[in-house]
Amino acid sequence: MSGVHLAGRVAVVTGAGKGLGRAYALELARGGAAVVVNNRRHPGESDAETSAARVVAEIVAAGGRAVADHSPVEAADSGERMVAAALDHFGRLDIVVANAAAPQAASLHKLSPADFRTIFDVGFYGTLHLVQAAWPLLRDQGYGRVVMTSSSAGRYGQHGLSAYGAAKGAVDSLVRTLASEGAGRDIKVNAVSPYAASQMTAAHMRDDVARRFTPERVAPLVAWLASEGCSVSGRVIVAGGGRFRLTETVETDSLPADGDFADLLARLERQPRRTHPHSNHAFDTLLVECGLAPRAPLSE
Template sequence: MNARQDLRGHAAIVTGAGKGLGRAYALHLARLGAKVLVNNRRHPGQADGDTSAQQTVDAIEAAGGMAIANWCDVTDPDSGTAMVEQARSSFGRLDIVIANAGIDKAGVFAKQSMADFRAIFDTGFLGNLHLVHAAWPVLIGQKYGRAVLTTSSAGLYGNYGQAAYSAAKSAVIGMVRALAIEGRRHGVRINAIAPYGYSQMTAPYLANEMATTFDPSRVAPLVGWLAGAGCDVSGEVLVCGGGLVRRAGVGETDARPLSESDIGATVHDLQPLPWQGHASASDSFTRFLGERSTLAKDTP
């Protein structure tokens, strides 16, 4: 085992870990030596009970690892606190949080009820928020921690029929970028992954023959690295699946003078320009001021 990926002595929380990507993450972290709190809202005996947290716990324990089950609904504002307290009580510590739980119910915005929108948004964003908000003081206080939140290509680029899901996953990116700045001086690193993994949720979008190529276990090693002491990046958005990984980001083009007489032409002139990323909103504004002094000296 790579020493920098050795998670022995570390404790983790993984939400949505009864199946699919979350289950793969929990199993991988346990193989690296971490003690894992496995969260999934379904209890054994409920519909689709074979995807309960207990099934994942049993698999970890059968392989010689240590895990406990948790059945909190991540949309519950108290769920994060409950999971953090359970992990610390059972394991004596908390080092890693992996927020994976999510749902999607595609529907065009004009026909989507607010109840459906909220259900998707609350799981996809607030489910991340509740866990991280509860864990953050612990990680900051001990001057060490790793957090991996789940976004999506829909959160980066949007997708037809996925306004709610796209909104939730865009919000995750904004939170990760901001918390990376806050956590930097405390030894806490937080990143987002946009995974491509074959699961119950993604099956409608991926052909059956892609199940092996996009097996969730092919995303888990990246999550394991992001969860370990060897991770030296923060605020990143990494797209991963099928044995590949890409870096995604938000950027801005160089500025152009804005004239009321030809706004449309100016906007179109911006389209082919290359993008440039920024470390923070403050850095973006500082660069904007510099460009203004160069390009718009006569503008009041």
């Protein structure tokens, strides 16, 4: 894929010290964007030793502009600090890439409520804090591109990923809602659901898969979603190995219950499926199936 042109734009990328986030930050900088590179500081690290600082050094060495931010994304004021860093150093903010997440490898009965909350706070609130801090600015300037990180664990579920999956399911819902809220102000909001070799996935990928599924094969999609040329909003796009999928949430047509719910569910499995542009549309189509008038004219 050819690179996109992001000259004059300013981005914040969380979890950008390594793996996917690093690839995103480098790709945005390659397109001309100035980048706030966020990754938390680990104990004992000096400013120059952090992973965020190393990515900044890569960008600057290649002729780009970048600054490091070490805010832990789950902190309530982290989003405000990152937005302030963008404004203080580069004078504006156009692009938000909320990538940070915390791994999980334990089933629910082995997780304490505090463990669950830690994973959820990083995966969801770490996204929300940044997006909510940036949102008024994007609205006021009438332009913005927001890219969040989704996961198949949030769509389909996976043993041992209850907190991580719940966080990513919440992200998907936030994407669809904010896409609607930003539509009138040229704010495009989408999510990428990546499959890539990283610290989080290294233990689960064969060598041949890791060689094919590199972060660099996901980054061009993120750069396009972050660009003025992005023409979609409210989408969750799967990316991995140089291939892409579009996800959809669907419902079947409805059927009346006859008292046997096992049979009802079996019959529902055979019904046509459709997607809905928003929740009101889903309810109005059910009104029609019940023989009632919809509250508003139905339009796809």
